[in-house]
Amino acid sequence: MINLKLANILTDIAEVNKSRTDDRNISLHLTIAARTIRDNPERVDKIFAEGKLKDLVGIQGLPYDLIKEYLETSSIGLYEEIKQKYSQDLIRLMRISGFGKKMLFKTYDALNIKTLEDLKEKLNEGTAISSVLAEITSGKDAAIKTYVERLKLSLDYIESIKGMSSRWEVENYLEEIKNSLYRIKNIEKVIVVGSLRRKRSAIKDIDLMILPYFNGLTFDFAKSEKLLDEINSLDFIKRLIKKDKRQENISARFESVFGIEIELIISSRKNWAIDMLYTTGSKKHIEKLEAVARGRGFFKDGRIDTTAISKDRPEEIINRSDTGSFPETDDVRYEEIIYRKLGLQYIPPELREDLGEIELAGNHILPELLTMEDIKGDLHIHSRWSDGIISLSDMIERIKKFRYEYIAISDHTTSNYYGRGLDAERLQRKTNYIDRLKSRFKDFRILLGSEIDIRGVDKFDYPEDIIKKIDIAIGSMHSSFLNTGDENTARAISAVKNKYIDFVAHPTGVVFGNRAPYFIDIDGLIEEAARNNKALEINSYFLRMDLNEQNVRKAGKMGVKLVINTDAHRPNNMDMIRLGVDVARRAGLQKNDVLNALPLEELKAWKSQRIKA
Numbered sequence: 220m221i222n223l224k225l226a227n228i229l230t231d232i233a234e235v236n237k238s239r240t241d242d243r244n245i246s247l248h249l250t251i252a253a254r255t256i257r258d259n260p261e262r263v264d265k266i267f268a269e270g271k272l273k274d275l276v277g278i279q280g281l282p283y284d285l286i287k288e289y290l291e292t293s294s295i296g297l298y299e300e301i302k303q304k305y306s307q308d309l310i311r312l313m314r315i316s317g318f319g320k321k322m323l324f325k326t327y328d329a330l331n332i333k334t335l336e337d338l339k340e341k342l343n344e345g346t347a348i349s350s351v352l353a354e355i356t357s358g359k360d361a362a363i364k365t366y367v368e369r370l371k372l373s374l375d376y377i378e379s380i381k382g383m384s385s386r387w388e389v390e391n392y393l394e395e396i397k398n399s400l401y402r403i404k405n406i407e408k409v410i411v412v413g414s415l416r417r418k419r420s421a422i423k424d425i426d427l428m429i430l431p432y433f434n435g436l437t438f439d440f441a442k443s444e445k446l447l448d449e450i451n452s453l454d455f456i457k458r459l460i461k462k463d464k465r466q467e468n469i470s471a472r473f474e475s476v477f478g479i480e481i482e483l484i485i486s487s488r489k490n491w492a493i494d495m496l497y498t499t500g501s502k503k504h505i506e507k508l509e510a511v512a513r514g515r516g517f518f519k520d521g522r523i524d525t526t527a528i529s530k531d532r533p534e535e536i537i538n539r540s541d542t543g544s545f546p547e548t549d550d551v552r553y554e555e556i557i558y559r560k561l562g563l564q565y566i567p568p569e570l571r572e573d574l575g576e577i578e579l580a581g582n583h584i585l586p587e588l589l590t591m592e593d594i595k596g597d598l599h600i601h602s603r604w605s606d607g608i609i610s611l612s613d614m615i616e617r618i619k620k621f622r623y624e625y626i627a628i629s630d631h632t633t634s635n636y637y638g639r640g641l642d643a644e645r646l647q648r649k650t651n652y653i654d655r656l657k658s659r660f661k662d663f664r665i666l667l668g669s670e671i672d673i674r675g676v677d678k679f680d681y682p683e684d685i686i687k688k689i690d691i692a693i694g695s696m697h698s699s700f701l702n703t704g705d706e707n708t709a710r711a712i713s714a715v716k717n718k719y720i721d722f723v724a725h726p727t728g729v730v731f732g733n734r735a736p737y738f739i740d741i742d743g744l745i746e747e748a749a750r751n752n753k754a755l756e757i758n759s760y761f762l763r764m765d766l767n768e769q770n771v772r773k774a775g776k777m778g779v780k781l782v783i784n785t786d787a788h789r790p791n792n793m794d795m796i797r798l799g800v801d802v803a804r805r806a807g808l809q810k811n812d813v814l815n816a817l818p819l820e821e822l823k824a825w826k827s828q829r830i831k832a
């Protein structure tokens with residue numbers, strides 16, 4: 220996961236640099252470079268080796284030199300200098316918490332804090348840290364309380380994502396892993412199972428199930444073990460962690476060069492479907508499924524018994540010769556048969572979390588989940604007018620690829636320095652430009668969007684007479700990490716209550732591994748959104764995933780429309796829309812729960828009805 224690691228280092232350097240007022244530009248360039256690196260699906264070391272690093276957006280000058288230094292020496296002098304004084308974790312806390320360097324470093328120095336553990340201890344003791352903060356904040360009690368809470372929340376957040384990786388990032392390595400496995404001649408098939416198949420936003424490991432040619436209707440343990448030895452010598456494997464031999468299969472856990480553990484399950488043709496079901500999980504879903512199986516007499520030797528079920532399996536597939544493909548649709552057909560035998564509707568992997576799906580499937584009333592094809596457009600895309608680096612032709616390429624009816628080019632507003640926000644004058648020029656695009660393209664619509672900073676309660680970057688002329692008006696908070704929950708909630712709700720603002724973007728502000736969510740009463744925000752017929756965003760950018768599936772579930776139940784956007788700043792970010800669709804599917808959303816599943820005319824009607832009311 221070299222891209223993210225390097226991007227984080229560049230962001231750290233940018234953060235440390237930010238507090239120096241004289242050269243904000245360095246931070247800006249480093250932030251742009253970090254974004255390019257972390258969004259790039261190809262590994263940065265590979266790109267460097269090919270001599271193409273300088274071709275990437277924003278990787279010239281200082282950022283290039285720093286990256287080169289890192290790839291050649293595995294460290295960056297500038298970063299080592301800071302790290303000598305403060306551990307990497309303590310530097311990272313700056314990003315996670317949103318605290319400025321001055322304040323945090325002063326606190327560390329005054330209390331001789333060297334590690335996160337030290338900090339935790341000081342926070343638990345309470346008095347010492349409060350008096351240091353009192354000095355820094357000139358003694359305002361309420362502020363000190365919020366600062367302490369923010370530090371605690373940040374530490375909890377770091378704890379909660381320990382060992383987790385973003386699924387999008389992991390998926391970038393998946394092809395490479397599968398390809399090297401397929402080079403072993405005994406392997407017929409490799410499929411993704413586990414939380415990766417259930418499409419969780421963040422995952423702990425990669426679970427893959429392997430079908431070797433030799434495991435047909437019987438399981439050959441000797442050959443399967445030999446196969447594991449062969450796998451152990453592949454390039455991407457660092458070492459075997461443990462092996463688990465069961466009655467019907469073998470699984471092995473490996474440490475990989477990608478920094479994430481890989482679990483491989485060697486299965487057989489005979490047990491393929493049931494192994495797939497079990498290894499996909501979740502554990503709780505399977506437990507409940509087993510209870511159903513027990514009730515129906517399909518449980519034997521500690522597992523759901525498929526011998527009764529296997530009578531229904533299509534024989535031509537089971538006894539098929541060793542050659543030819545074994546398409547994934549057949550796998551799902553097997554699973555369908557198992558669910559059917561248990562008296563259940565087929566449950567898509569995304570819903571297998573024991574959150575009521577088995578009961579719904581038993582009554583044959585599972586939701587018909589949203590699909591990628593249902594999405595009619597992306598309403599949150601940044602262009603070169605602000606901090607996006609996407610050309611019009613890049614956008615059009617995606618419009619065609621996803622068969623969108625519309626997109627909205629939604630740039631930042633005045634107060635957003637790092638986002639190169641547009642003031643009223645530049646917005647007018649952009650409006651004229653979008654008007655020209657509107658008359659130029661007939662097959663799809665390019666809408667004028669704006670991601671308007673919510674600076675305070677009822678304080679937006681544009682006055683109402685400007686906001687009302689914007690096709691898609693988004694309300695966003697970008698700088699509220701040190702506010703109280705009451706302040707932030709009131710700010711967000713004021714946007715929800717503003718007639719002309721259509722939805723609130725990334726409502727909790729969380730950025731995976733980079734920023735803990737801000738304090739906000741999300742339930743209160745959802746209630747107000749319901750009351751005012753406003754949408755809330757599922758931000759699909761791979762590090763955001765905000766709202767998360769728990770909150771999306773709540774919003775959906777309250778009848779709030781969700782809007783799934785990419786917040787794209789780079790061309791390939793627009794492809795991340797599927798990640799947001801996955802969040803929606805995991806939350807059980809259907810097409811009619813989603814604002815941008817509406818055709819353009821209905822989207823317009825949704826807005827104008829609200830404004831008239």
Ligand SMILES: [Zn+2]
Pocket residue numbers: 670695697724725
């Ligand atoms: Zn934003």
Ligand SMILES: [Zn+2]
Pocket residue numbers: 599601670786
């Ligand atoms: Zn944005």
